[in-house]
Amino acid sequence: MTENPAEKLTRRRVAVIEIGTSSIRMAIAEGSEHGRVHTLEKLIQTVAIGEDTYSVGRISRKTIETCIRVLLTYQEKLREYRLTNPENIRIVATSAVREAENTLAFVDRVYIATGWVVEVLDVAEVHRVIYQGLQVWRDQLPTLVRDRWVIAEVGGGNTEYMVLNRGEVEAANAVRLGSLRLRATLTTYSAPATQWPALLRSQAQRAMTDTRLLTRSDPKPKLLLLGGEMRFTAERLQGVESTQQAARIPIAELSRFTDQVLEMSVDEIVREFHISLMEAEVLGPALVANTQLAQHLGVEQVHVLPATARDGLLREVIDRDVWSDELVSQVLRSAVEVGRRYQFDEAHATHSARLAKLLFNQLSRLHGMNRRYELLLSLAALLHEIGLFIGTSSYHKHSMYLITNSDLFGMGHRQLMLVGSISRYHRRASPKASHTGFANLNRDDRVVVIKLAAILRIALALDSTRRQRIHDFECSIDRNRLVISVPDTNDLAMEQLAIRQTGHLFEETFGLPILLRGQRPKSTRRSPRQ
Structure with missing residues (x-):
């Protein structure tokens, strides 16, 4: 089979390292985004991290230094492949590191010795990469x-x-x-x-x-x-x-x-x-x-099946963490199941998520975020009202609590914190440094929350009647305003009121006031009677 020249030019060489319970494994591969992954080399070194964690509860200094020696050897191997860019290398650890009392000490020691940041995977993230790895081999089953x-x-x-x-x-x-x-x-x-x-x-x-x-x-x-x-x-x-x-x-x-x-x-x-x-x-x-x-x-x-978590990790690194449509659908289905568990207004939630997605795509030049963040916005839109299951008072805070403690498929702790924070700020106060959850986020994540919460408020305002009246619109910037034009609609009084009440966060974030206007249905003119 002849290789597509364009695909050959866009190939990336990447590496993933998995720090497991009994070994440290590395896979080096190359591939194009959403294309086939070709493994170049695999390495494995036995290190009994799990023996420490499951017997005494912490990783011994001797074991940590053994891990460092293995990782330095792998680092030298990657230099032979001219793989030094951190964007092309991903290092993860699983349960033996996650459950140890000295997880942070282990991660910090690795960073000091190698300059590598170890990502300790949550259980949900492990499931996601296993699922991703299965997709690589599904032709065999x-x-x-x-x-x-x-x-x-x-x-x-x-x-x-x-x-x-x-x-x-x-x-x-x-x-x-x-x-x-x-x-x-x-x-x-x-x-x-x-x-x-x-x-x-x-x-x-x-x-x-x-x-x-x-x-x-x-x-x-x-x-x-x-x-x-x-x-x-x-x-x-x-x-x-x-x-x-x-x-x-x-x-x-x-x-x-x-x-x-x-x-x-x-x-x-x-x-x-x-x-x-x-x-x-x-x-x-x-x-x-x-x-x-x-x-x-x-x-x-x-x-x-010979599928491994490393297959899934390689796929994610090559795709720059932009998940496939199939995986996104699995995550969204999981969110709907969580919403049903808390008796959410499914029609309003799913319609709000659709409107939020439309806004996200039409405002891409304004917010500058990729598809990874579109999913976070959609999840926040789907689950923003599940806190009503607990009570109506400050339900946005209850929503955040339920989301951050949910079992959304494939979503790790950091991602759940982002979704929960976006959901929290769909109403009432804007994000503040005095808010504990928000203050604990790093600067980049705080900016993500502010941007997506501002967009979510507009999406919810467009369905403030809860009658799913608006299905399409067009966004444009005119005279330093964001103009949202809704076709075939004239009466938008309720939606305009909702935007006036909640649009201040959008204006503070993006520097643009919002004008929502309808467009009358085009009438067909009849020619004068002869």
Whole structure:
């Protein structure tokens, strides 16, 4: 297949580094925005961060310095690829760093030693990048968009799972069930090695019993398992190339292999399978967790796909964090579900979000923000009134609280804080330095909140009657005013009053007063009678 010359010219070379529970992995790739990603090189170094976090609650100084040495080695490798621009490099950490008592000390030490900023991913952000990684490999499993699936990855600390129904995210959550966490728990029992298999199964079964994976049982889901241990298992049992092919494993075969591994010592696993000591230590617990999950769901076979979080991270870096339409739709659907949970006025909320999006796009030269912020505005418009579920007094503050503590798919803590703050300032007082939540934001985020809250107020004013009367309009700047012209409408008295009451934030932010005017329907003239 001949490569498109234009695409070749627009290719970016990028790298992502994932600081996980048992290893630090790096992937270097190149690709064009919304095009195919071509991986150039992958590196992995074993570092047992999770052993520290899940046993003593903090990352030891020795482990931190081991991480630094690995990252400095990776930094040298990136120089060979002439990858030094921070915009093309993303470093993330998952549960072992997130749950440690000294997370900030770890992140600061990495920055001092390397100049790199480590992004500690929230659970929701992990789900998003896993979802993004799945999209890279979905051609290998076409039924992902047709059937109901549970997608799960047993990591060192947690099992991350999503439920997809015909391609739409039905649920996403995490279970405190991971290979290193299981091993750390068993170590505290000081039980003899002969009892470990039974204890592993007991702990895994308890974790699954305490978790409600599915909100409904029909239709019965299929199970897709991700993760290095399952890729290794597929390669051993099915003979597939673990990094390139999808596989199916009957549950009976998976159970037999799990039993075989549990009967072996760590040294025997290393010799038999030619893997590292760390990989050998977590193989048994990981297989137990995956097998228990399959039995909990009652499936007869499991599917394995070589998708990784790094695939999703590479996609996001290459696309400059501008999410695909498909991912945006998943996030918006999640927001609507949150709104329904709090009995919001769905017609008003969805119409307000549509008006806000129109304003955002027509005022792009004025605000200078890209599509990432369009999503934040749409979410704030959808959820700005959910605080009414608590009470009418200061409900905008209740909305902010509910949003920042919600489980919106794919949205991390920082993004939820932005959406919640934008929603809070849809009415009443303008943002002030004395407001705690607003004052805690950095300067760039404060500017985002002010701009988007100003636009949101205008969108809400355009539906102040709650009758969804205005569906289209045209924005223009005339005589240092923002003129919003609504076609085929003459009576805009209520909307004009609402803009006079709430438009001051827009004028303060952008320096433009607003004129809302209607345009009479064009009448068809008849020729004079002869």
